[in-house]
Amino acid sequence: MRTLIVTEFVSLDGVVDSPGGGDHPHAGWTFKDVAFDEAAYELKGREQLEAAAMLLGRVSYDEFAPVWPTMEEFKEYNEMPKYVVSTTLDEDAVANGPWQHCHVLRSLDDVAALKQGDGGPIIVHGSATLAQGLAKAGLVDRYHLLVFPVTLGSGKRLWADDADKTKLALVEHASYANGIQMAVYDVAR
Template identity: 60%
Template sequence: MRTLIITAFMSLDGVMEAPGGEEGYRNAGWTFRDVPFDEAAYEIKGREQDEATALLLGRRSYEAFAPVWPSMTEDFARYNELPKYVVSSTLTDEDLADDWGPTSILRSVEEVAGLKESDGGPIIVHGSATLGHALSEAGLVDRYHLLVFPLLLGAGKRLFGTADVDAIPLDLIEHEAYGNGVQKMVFDVARKAGD
């Protein structure tokens, strides 16, 4: 079974929206504007590209990344080559970018479960808050890669949903704190026997 990893920049109060400066959000660009840059904190991002064998995105994140990432050949060269899967009930093949490598549309969380059962390595989920909530609630998330920034942002999309679900235990498998206050936390979702 393939490992499904959600990776996110997150404020201390759980906001993941617009870390790089997307328009339409009051605090857009908070990772670069409000916290001093420390290259060491981003080591995990390079590792993710090296280890990933596919990208999984929700529709809104796909529509935000598809016009930008293909031209960012230095930062996202490996991601540009990988197969991409977009979970959407509305996108059609005609809506997909022509210059961003192989892309398939999945129509449901059940189809994501089928993808996890296929051959291959880790599947990385960037952005995609709504999809992330659904994947977590369906028990499909295996690992979280979090860079937690020392900020309280208040409003914004949250990494974790608010559904009334059973507790999900996590095992901290990697942690590091950086001089700029950012903390890296990697958690495996603890599975009960038989899961």
């Protein structure tokens, strides 16, 4: 069975909405509001090297697909299989689109089947709605969180308001000079 990892930039009040840009009133809050510290992003580089596949929701796919294929810093992600969970995307358009190795999954059952297969970890970037659905379905095995010292008050959150209680086990943590906290949690089952 493959490990499914949700990785997020998250504010202290749990918001994951528009960390690098987007429609949120404070879009870009990870870079605009917190001083850059390269050490704080070491986890992101490690994720790219350790992941065997990427899983995205439709909105994240729509935002990443036009940009990431041209970015050398995402070389490993660009070369690995990518799966988009969507009931509306055209499979042929995704398969033949700008981002190579992309496939459409139609449901969380499809995600569960992918997870049951052979291979390395599946990383979920962004995709707050997808992350909430995966958590509710009991499909998340681990969370990689970079917690930023900012509160946003509103926006998409990592966990749904009606989410079940979930016990997490801290397996790695670090603090950085700019106030970012890295926390890696396994879902306790």
